[in-house]
Amino acid sequence: MVIVAVCNTADRTGKTTSVIQLGAALGLSGQRTLLLDLDPDAWLSKRMGAFTVPASESSYALFELDVNMGALPVRQYDGFDVLPACTQLRTRAQTLTKPTDVFWVKEALASLTGYDFVLIDTAGGFRTFILNAMVAARTLLIPLSPGIHAIKSAEQTWQMAREVRTKLNPDLRTAQFLCTFAQPGTEDGSLARIREQYEAQVLDSVVRSSKILSLDMEIIGRTVFDINVRARGALDYANVADELIRRLDGQSQGSV
Numbered sequence: 001m002v003i004v005a006v007c008n009t010a011d012r013t014g015k016t017t018s019v020i021q022l023g024a025a026l027g028l029s030g031q032r033t034l035l036l037d038l039d040p041d042a043w044l045s046k047r048m049g050a051f052t053v054p055a056s057e058s059s060y061a062l063f064e065l066d067v068n069m070g071a072l073p074v075r076q077y078d079g080f081d082v083l084p085a086c087t088q089l090r091t092r093a094q095t096l097t098k099p100t101d102v103f104w105v106k107e108a109l110a111s112l113t114g115y116d117f118v119l120i121d122t123a124g125g126f127r128t129f130i131l132n133a134m135v136a137a138r139t140l141l142i143p144l145s146p147g148i149h150a151i152k153s154a155e156q157t158w159q160m161a162r163e164v165r166t167k168l169n170p171d172l173r174t175a176q177f178l179c180t181f182a183q184p185g186t187e188d189g190s191l192a193r194i195r196e197q198y199e200a201q202v203l204d205s206v207v208r209s210s211k212i213l214s215l216d217m218e219i220i221g222r223t224v225f226d227i228n229v230r231a232r233g234a235l236d237y238a239n240v241a242d243e244l245i246r247r248l249d250g251q252s253q254g255s256v
Contacts, residue, residue: 002248003109003118005133006141009160010153011124014143014180016043017213018240019121021233022141024223025241027079031116034074037085038105038133039123040093045084049221050075058086062108063096069112078226081115089129096128102168106136124153134164139248140175143207146182146191154194174247178240180207203247205239208232 006019019035026033037044037059045051045058053073061067074081096104109118120133134140140161144154154177165172177198179191195202207213212224213233219226224233 001112001115001118002139003120003137004139004141004244005120005122005130005137006143007122007130007133007157007161008142008144008150008154009124009127009130009157010150013124013145013150013154014178014207015124016047016121018141018143018178018180018207018237019044019119020047021213021224021237022241022244023080023117023119024078024225025234025237026117026119026245027077028225028238029241029245031245032114033080033117033119034112034115035080035082036105036118036120037083038089038126038129039085039121040087040090040126040129041123042085042087042089044121045082045086047220048075048077048082048084050082050084051086053084053086055086055088058084058089060086060088060092063092063104067108069108077221077223093126093128101128102131102135105132106169109136130157130160131164131168134161134172135169137169138171138173139244140172141178141244142175143178143180144191144194145180151191151194158198175201176244176247177202178205178207179203181209182206183209203240203243205236205243207236207240210236 006015023033023035122130122133142154142157144150161175210232212231
């Protein structure tokens with residue numbers, strides 16, 4: 001089972017969109033996939049119409065002793081499942097102050113079976129949950145959108161991952177940047193700099209800006225693949241899924 005942490009310490013970089021659409025693409029390619037929402041604002045859960053669940057049936061349960069992952073109910077969609085978040089995660093984050101509190105998700109997922117991929121969605125402002133995702137993960141995906149703020153936060157996320165690998169999770173083998181919201185036919189100068197500096201750590205596949213991806217809350221419970229499998233957003237995320245699988249199979253590319 002491959003656990004992918006999708007992180008950027010900035011918001012509005014395409015994290016939630018990427019988790020949902022990449023999860024759908026992996027599912028369509030035959031990969032059994034779980035989407036895990038670790039965002040206290042629960043944007044992924046709201047987007048998929050899976051928000052109104054009690055804390056005991058949400059990702060909040062991963063921060064309880066002796067959680068049984070197999071007993072937690074998940075929402076099932078076409079090609080993937082979702083373990084939703086709840087607003088109580090915000091309060092729980094305030095109590096996670098011990099050094100060992102970065103291992104909750106890793107320990108909870110250790111007993112999980114039945115999936116090929118787990119994609120973890122995180123929120124930029126919650127370092128504890130980002131660390132939990134990185135400590136649990138085998139690979140890190142850092143979505144970055146055009147603009148200097150998103151670029152700086154992406155590089156901060158990269159550095160955080162390097163520290164996590166050194167001190168907390170030697171199994172965090174790979175990290176990749178994913179360019180999102182790119183204008184078709186052009187590349188933002190800051191994104192070009194990231195590609196030049198990090199080279200093989202930047203996915204060749206790019207998610208172009210498109211109307212269908214901007215619909216967001218207007219297509220609750222559906223993905224771009226449900227609406228139009230030939231749409232630009234669907235094709236882009238299908239390419240991302242294919243490239244991610246190839247890179248994971250290679251293992252030699254993108255070392256943190």
